[in-house]
Amino acid sequence: MNISLEKVSNVSAVLTVNMEKADYEENLKKALKTLSQKAQMPGFRPGKVPMGLIKKMYGGQAKAEEVNKLLNDKLFEYINENKINMLGEPLSNEKQQPQDIESQDDFEFIFDIALAPEFSVEATAEDQVDYYDIEVSEEQIDEQVKAIANRAGQPQPVESYEDRDILRGILAELDENGQPVENGIQVDNASLMPAYFKNDEQKKIFENAKKNEVLVFNVSSAYENNETEIASLLKIKKEEAAQHTGDFSFQVEEISRFVPAEMNQELFDQVFGEGTVKSVDEFRAKVKDNIGIQHTADSDYKFLLDVRAHFDQKVGDLQFPDDLLKRIMKANNKDKDEKFVEDNYAKSIEELKWHLIKEQLVKANNIKVDDSDLKAQAIQATRYQFAQYGLNNIPDEYLEQYASEMLKKKEQVNALLERCIDMKLTEALKGIVTLNHKNISVEDFRKMFN
Numbered sequence: 001m002n003i004s005l006e007k008v009s010n011v012s013a014v015l016t017v018n019m020e021k022a023d024y025e026e027n028l029k030k031a032l033k034t035l036s037q038k039a040q041m042p043g044f045r046p047g048k049v050p051m052g053l054i055k056k057m058y059g060g061q062a063k064a065e066e067v068n069k070l071l072n073d074k075l076f077e078y079i080n081e082n083k084i085n086m087l088g089e090p091l092s093n094e095k096q097q098p099q100d101i102e103s104q105d106d107f108e109f110i111f112d113i114a115l116a117p118e119f120s121v122e123a124t125a126e127d128q129v130d131y132y133d134i135e136v137s138e139e140q141i142d143e144q145v146k147a148i149a150n151r152a153g154q155p156q157p158v159e160s161y162e163d164r165d166i167l168r169g170i171l172a173e174l175d176e177n178g179q180p181v182e183n184g185i186q187v188d189n190a191s192l193m194p195a196y197f198k199n200d201e202q203k204k205i206f207e208n209a210k211k212n213e214v215l216v217f218n219v220s221s222a223y224e225n226n227e228t229e230i231a232s233l234l235k236i237k238k239e240e241a242a243q244h245t246g247d248f249s250f251q252v253e254e255i256s257r258f259v260p261a262e263m264n265q266e267l268f269d270q271v272f273g274e275g276t277v278k279s280v281d282e283f284r285a286k287v288k289d290n291i292g293i294q295h296t297a298d299s300d301y302k303f304l305l306d307v308r309a310h311f312d313q314k315v316g317d318l319q320f321p322d323d324l325l326k327r328i329m330k331a332n333n334k335d336k337d338e339k340f341v342e343d344n345y346a347k348s349i350e351e352l353k354w355h356l357i358k359e360q361l362v363k364a365n366n367i368k369v370d371d372s373d374l375k376a377q378a379i380q381a382t383r384y385q386f387a388q389y390g391l392n393n394i395p396d397e398y399l400e401q402y403a404s405e406m407l408k409k410k411e412q413v414n415a416l417l418e419r420c421i422d423m424k425l426t427e428a429l430k431g432i433v434t435l436n437h438k439n440i441s442v443e444d445f446r447k448m449f450n
Contacts, residue, residue, distance in 0.1 A: 001070075003078045005113070012321040013084075013113045014093060017075060021105040024066045031062045064101045071109060085116040087321075087352070088328035114324040121315050121360050123432045129306050131435040134295035134445050136288050144287050145263075148271055152261035161209040161255050167192040169253040171233070174216065174246060185234050185244060192233075192250065198224040213252050220245045290387075298445070300426045307429055311357050318353055325349070362421060365428040369420040377416045377423075378403035 002018040032051065035058050039049045079086055090111035099107050161167060168191050173184035180186075194206040202222040205215055220241075223229040227241040234244060261267045268277045277283045322345075329341050329348060382402040386394045406412050 001074055003074065005078075005082070005084070007115075009321070011115045011117055011319050012324055013115055015075070015078075015090060015111045015113050017071060017107075017109040017111075019067065019071065019107045019109070024063075024070050027070065028063055028066045031066055032059065035062065060102050067101065067107065075111075084113070087114040087116050087325065089331070091324065091327055091331065112324055112327075114321045114328065116356055117318040117320060119315055119318060119356075121311055121357055122364060123311075123361060123429055125432065125434050127310060127314070127433040128436055129303065129310050129429075129433050130438055131303050131430070132299050132438050132440045132445055134299055134440055134442055136291045136295065137441065140291055140442060141284055141288050144291060145284060146260070148287070149260035149263065149267070150258075152267055152270060153259055154261070155256045156259045158255050158257045159211055161194075161206055161252075162257065164193070164195045164258075166256040167194070167206065167209065167250070167252055167254070168256065170249075170251040172249045172251075173244060174249055176246070178216065178247070180249070181246075185236065185248075187233070187235055189253075190233065190250070194222075197222040198226070209252055209255070211252055211255060215250050215252070216247050217250065218245075218247050295442070300423070300430075302445075302448070303430070304422060304426050307426075307433075308354050308357075311361070312353065315353070315357060318356075320349055320352070325352075358421075358425065361429070362425055365425065365432075367421060367424045367428060369417055369424070373420045373424075374407060374413065374416050375403060377420050378406045378412075381416070381419075382406065 001020065001023045004016050005013050006016070007013045032054055036049055036051055036054045039054060039058075040046050041049050041053070044050075075090065078084075090113055093110035093112050096110045097108070099109070155166070158165065168189055171185070171187040171190035171192075173181045173186070175181050175184075192206075194203050197203045199221045202217050205217045209215060219230055219233060223233075225241075227238045230241040230244070231238040234241070236244070263280050263283065265278065268283050269275070272283075272286055277286050325348075326341050326345055329345065330336075330338070333340060379399050382399050383394065386399075406416070
């Protein structure tokens with residue numbers, strides 16, 4: 001087999017593969033022999049079908065498969081061995097002649113190859129990049145402590161209603177005389193949250209309501225004729241809501257108030273593990289540390305964005321084989337039209353340029369990711385997901401179980417791999433480039449992403 005590469009420009013080439021019968025003949029014979037051993041045909045014992053009949057029935061298909069397999073193997077072997085920095089996949093050249101598998105013994109395949117632009121980039125101390133140190137304010141600590149207490153809180157029964165309490169009781173439809181409607185609507189154990197009424201006058205009816213008190217209000221007015229909310233409360237179809245616009249009585253049987261957890265040892269142990277913190281001050285300090293860890297992750301994310309912008313400018317404009325890359329983009333999005341390619345091509349080139357820059361930075365810093373890195377990242381991602389719900393003390397075995405499930409999904413593994421590379425690259429570059437440290441409030445930091 002003969003493979004040759006001819007450069008058309010600095011970023012494109014034509015790759016020609018000439019394949020002769022001798023290149024694939026031996027593999028074809030083995031494939032046909034395997035088929036003959038498995039073939040079953042009336043009049044012949046299993047594995048005894050004549051080779052001539054096997055060739056007649058399956059020869060063309062087997063030949064096509066062997067030629068295609070050999071072509072792919074040798075094509076990418078050539079590209080790897082010759083260190084050709086190819087972008088995308090090889091595309092059939094316009095000069096490619098149809099190949100007749102049945103009648104031809106020798107074949108010629110011609111491909112267009114998109115080549116990556118040649119450039120060199122290196123990170124040094126002369127590269128200056130901003131690094132934002134996000135301050136942890138007392139207000140943030142207060143908010144986080146309050147959020148933790150709320151998540152660990154419990155509803156408790158009370159005797160008198162206050163705003164945002166939940167009322168439960170018997171809801172009954174009344175007639176114009178204030179009497180229960182015969183065969184009218186009655187909902188036992190109905191739940192009300194007057195704080196969410198749309199009408200303020202209806203809200204006032206429930207102010208300071210007591211257990212066992214009977215109150216009269218208008219459901220339609222309370223919800224401003226919102227059929228969905230009315231139907232949900234009255235346990236009827238939405239289409240029937242307009243038929244029940246009169247007053248309803250509500251007998252209060254239970255008042256429930258959500259009470260945040262107390263700042264005590266039980267909460268400290270629940271959040272951070274038994275005996276980890278033993279006072280409110282230690283609890284707040286631990287919360288501050290956790291906020292700081294998240295801020296560092298946010299600062300690193302912004303740093304990598306600024307690194308990208310810095311090296312993008314440092315490298316400058318690069319030449320790309322636009323026509324070829326557009327053809328590749330179209331081939332990869334067969335269900336899209338030409339407008340899709342035109343609308344998204346510029347953005348794809350931005351991403352491709354950064355990919356090539358990052359590739360060099362990763363290689364220069366000898367960054368590698370192994371299975372242990374992926375597992376650690378999966379556990380960290382799982383821990384963060386639990387922490388969002390205030391669960392900071394999840395046993396390691398549960399974290400590992402969730403992480404193992406995550407690592408079974410290819411898309412999630414790819415995302416974890418990219419995250420590992422980004423984190424390692426960030427740490428490496430923070431130790432190489434000159435960091436312009438800037439203190440910033442979390443509010444001002446967030447504004448940079450608006």
